Amino acid sequence: MSKKGARRHASGGLTMADLAQLAGVSKITVSRALGNSPLVNAQTRERIQALAREHDYKLNISARNLRLRRSHTVAVIVEMKPSTDRTMFDPYPLVLLGGISQELTAAGYSVLLTTRQGASAAAVQAADGLILLGQGAHQDAVRRFDKLNLPMVVWGAPSASDTHVVVGSDNRLGGAVVARHFIALGRRRPVFIGNPSHPEIFERLNGFIDALAVRGIKPLLMRRDEFTVDSGMDAVRSLHQRKVGFDAIFACNDLLAMGAIRATLDLGRSVPADVSVVGYDDMPLAASFLPPLSSVRQDWQEGGMLLARKVLALIEGEPAKPESLPVSLIVRAT
Amino acid sequence: MSKKGARRHASGGLTMADLAQLAGVSKITVSRALGNSPLVNAQTRERIQALAREHDYKLNISARNLRLRRSHTVAVIVEMKPSTDRTMFDPYPLVLLGGISQELTAAGYSVLLTTRQGASAAAVQAADGLILLGQGAHQDAVRRFDKLNLPMVVWGAPSASDTHVVVGSDNRLGGAVVARHFIALGRRRPVFIGNPSHPEIFERLNGFIDALAVRGIKPLLMRRDEFTVDSGMDAVRSLHQRKVGFDAIFACNDLLAMGAIRATLDLGRSVPADVSVVGYDDMPLAASFLPPLSSVRQDWQEGGMLLARKVLALIEGEPAKPESLPVSLIVRAT
DNA sequence: GCAGCAATTGTTATCGGTATCTTGATACCG
DNA sequence: CGGTATCAAGATACCGATAACAATTGCTGC
Incomplete structure (x- = not known):
């Protein structure tokens, strides 16, 4: 029971050290094998990956995040107050979210969803980037999140005093x-x-x-x-x-x-x-x-994807410019 | 520059060790002070908290998560495929999300939003619990996430073979x-x-x-x-x-x-x-x-809150039972 | 036969917090 | 005055991964 090799972490899985012991190699080799690093022999890699699958090994994300200083997470802050106002209760913000989510997921990132009110919930700081939704993104909210010093993109209408990137439809x-x-x-x-x-x-x-x-x-x-x-x-x-x-x-x-x-x-x-x-x-x-x-x-889906692409660019250290999406008039009977 | 006390981490903030040095105490005392532990002198606590505010110190969530083996995060997995089907493009799932978010935030948890497709994006494993949305939550999806061994609550209709907790309207x-x-x-x-x-x-x-x-x-x-x-x-x-x-x-x-x-x-x-x-x-x-x-x-908001409360209960190790929410017929002119 | 290089694998330190165990100082008591 | 209870703070280890550097092996070429 107290043998080191048999220890299991909270979610019930093995640790990388456990797996290393099972495979008769060191932790770092396991790490490399699972990361498909070219630094390990192809056979060893196969063997370790098979072993990982067999034992249903799960990487501890928290440890990885700590070490890499990246969470591969983008916080999306939405306006969600239950009012009769134009808010999250429209179907559109969700489509926006869908676009964001799709693009971020494809890039290996996850979405941390937060409301403006609850955004104090520390976790936001752990994000690699920030997307601020909600009607035109009130300036006070923008300022508040600006202080986190994270790559930030805002959905709304560009205003005069913008230091950050604003994306919206035109x-x-x-x-x-x-x-x-x-x-x-x-x-x-x-x-x-x-x-x-x-x-x-x-x-x-x-x-x-x-x-x-x-x-x-x-x-x-x-x-x-x-x-x-x-x-x-x-x-x-x-x-x-x-x-x-x-x-x-x-x-x-x-x-x-x-x-x-x-x-x-x-x-x-x-x-x-x-x-x-x-x-x-x-x-x-x-x-x-x-x-x-x-x-x-207006193309909300595309808007969401654009938002995502901009934050990702900022996170990678590349520049990103504000952008307006075209809109089109659909003429019907009225 | 290379002085230890001046090192800064990725997000540009101070480390707890830095703060400790500034305050002339040890890390652990800072940790206790910020956590309002009764183990520190009230004055010391005040002093350290003031110092933290002054220097805009931000706790590193990843480190904390690793040590505590908890992320204070619940993953919400939604069906978001862009079809004409009944999906996330309805406004309702968003209200559901609103309810979930509200309740979780109040309890100090965050919401990790994921699509079924992208749910492989490791981050889900780091969550303390799981909420599965989407039409009736297909059994295969349920089974897939069951393997994560996390507290899980499903929105949908209870089916015969359910081992997990299902919440839905009646x-x-x-x-x-x-x-x-x-x-x-x-x-x-x-x-x-x-x-x-x-x-x-x-x-x-x-x-x-x-x-x-x-x-x-x-x-x-x-x-x-x-x-x-x-x-x-x-x-x-x-x-x-x-x-x-x-x-x-x-x-x-x-x-x-x-x-x-x-x-x-x-x-x-x-x-x-x-x-x-x-x-x-x-x-x-x-x-x-x-x-x-x-x-x-049907009361989606309440449904979301109920879902949240159930996962939280499960996370705390308490039992949780499936539950159906009442619905009401609104009779108008038709 | 040995320097030199590529291919693999290992050792050690580190990310930034918190739990556990100790230690030091002060107060209290008979 | 010795001994213990109480409070405050520190030392150390550890969570589980990865980076940087080191070490081993085998092979090539002169």
């Missing part, structure tokens, strides 16, 4: 594309529904405004904090009550757009004959909505 | 509740739309069938593999073409239900006068749908 372009669409349709009185206090939404609004300004058109901003169908309906009803005329609606999210359409129809006006509507995100339901919703599509 | 009850609802409405020819090869869906179907059998009613199964609006429409059209009569539809997901409703209306039949429809998941959009959709709600 929200300004998104706004502009919709504006040009409206102009092409001859619309004159467009409305923007959304909450521009989120950097990403702010960019969409600005792109929208600027592209409309070319034709001397000034959109009306209907500020709505919730990204829900109800909120969209409410916005349109409110316009109607205030007797404000409009012939086009750009909602900064598909649910808002759906609500806006429904309310517009309720008021007896036609979509798209009287009012054009464009949403944002092109959620799966958009195509199935009645009428099928036009929407701006 | 799908059988979900099916039964809908059946009773239809019975109360006097429906005689119900249809079930979905893919019963997923254990969870299988349970819903069985609950549905059994509860209907009480009244001698036998539902029709419309097997559909995709959980989309289109798929739901297709199912109803197919029923119509085959001239199969029906007066109630239980779709095992809200999107299917929405599609079914739309197709039913297209065929000139009324919902709910001619046909009752109930969906599953009660997604946010269900209430805003026209007509507002009746649906079975």
Whole structure:
């Protein structure tokens, strides 16, 4: 029992020393064999690997991490507060996560998922890099994690004071594309529904405004904090009550757009004959909505993969530049 | 530069030995002070903690993990293949993750997110426990992770051969509740739309069938593999073409239900006068749908928290029992 | 026959913490 | 005043891997 060779560690497996003894070699040879190092004889390697499989040997990651000073782990910090706000409860952040995860896994890294609140949970420091998600990544959060001195990439909209790498879809372009669409349709009185206090939404609004300004058109901003169908309906009803005329609606999210359409129809006006509507995100339901919703599509999966690639580059000591992903307007019936 | 006291580790911080030297004490005293151990003098503790703050000292988690043989990490393994299937691209798994994360963080644990495919990425072994998500958690996956000998909890439907702890919502009850609802409405020819090869869906179907059998009613199964609006429409059209009569539809997901409703209306039949429809998941959009959709709600957040609590219990060496979460039928206009 | 080199394997130190066992100092007690 | 209890802090070993350097062997070439 107390014989050294028979000792087992917490997870019930053998230690590398045990395996070495079984194979009649030294630890380092085992280490090399398992790492496919060219420094060991091919036969020895085979033999040791077979032995490892046979005994179901598992490398102790903690020990390896300590020695190598790398955890092969990237911490992803998400906004996850359960509010009616645009948060993790959308399906999209998950797709983003999927992209991140896919790319990191392929590179042999793992994802440490953390919420902003719980991010104090020490483990984050052990990560080799950081990805910060969540709406536009509030500056205070960015600053907080900056102090960890880790390679960091942020999903959001680039802001003036950025020292770190920001990746996001081109929200300004998104706004502009919709504006040009409206102009092409001859619309004159467009409305923007959304909450521009989120950097990403702010960019969409600005792109929208600027592209409309070319034709001397000034959109009306209907500020709505919730990204829900109800909120969209409410916005349109409110316009109607205030007797404000409009012939086009750009909602900064598909649910808002759906609500806006429904309310517009309720008021007896036609979509798209009287009012054009464009949403944002092109959620799966958009195509199935009645009428099928036009929407701006951003490629979340690709965004996640890009985020991952950037951190990996930074971790490897290579430079990484901020980048915006293209978006595309999917024109359907509205 | 080569002075010992000035050495810094990878992340640029001080080592505990450095801090000890600065404070004029030994490493172990620093360790105790930072760990709020009663074995150090209160003054010394204060002094050391202040010093640590001042120098922005960060504990090396890897070293600690190695020594303590615990990582305070739980691996969450999700199904994330990008298919049209019911997968991580639903918003719900994320809520589940939210619940898990919240509970684990509160207990000082972190979440290591992994996909099934990438789960070979060694890091999983370093976890103290395992949570397996994904549709009903295929048995082969379960078996694979079982070999890691870690405390493991699975989200899904309990199956006969389970040696591990399974937590899930009570799908059988979900099916039964809908059946009773239809019975109360006097429906005689119900249809079930979905893919019963997923254990969870299988349970819903069985609950549905059994509860209907009480009244001698036998539902029709419309097997559909995709959980989309289109798929739901297709199912109803197919029923119509085959001239199969029906007066109630239980779709095992809200999107299917929405599609079914739309197709039913297209065929000139009324919902709910001619046909009752109930969906599953009660997604946010269900209430805003026209007509507002009746649906079975499961509490994902709570589910996640429960999963977390179970693994934590197992990790602490306490027993944990399988558990089913109640579901509730939200009756709206359909 | 021996320097020189390549191919293998081993020895020792080290990553940065924490558990265990000891030691030193002070207080308390009869 | 000797002996013990109590508190504070240190010395040492150790967790399980890998890097750097050293050592062994066999073979080549002159």
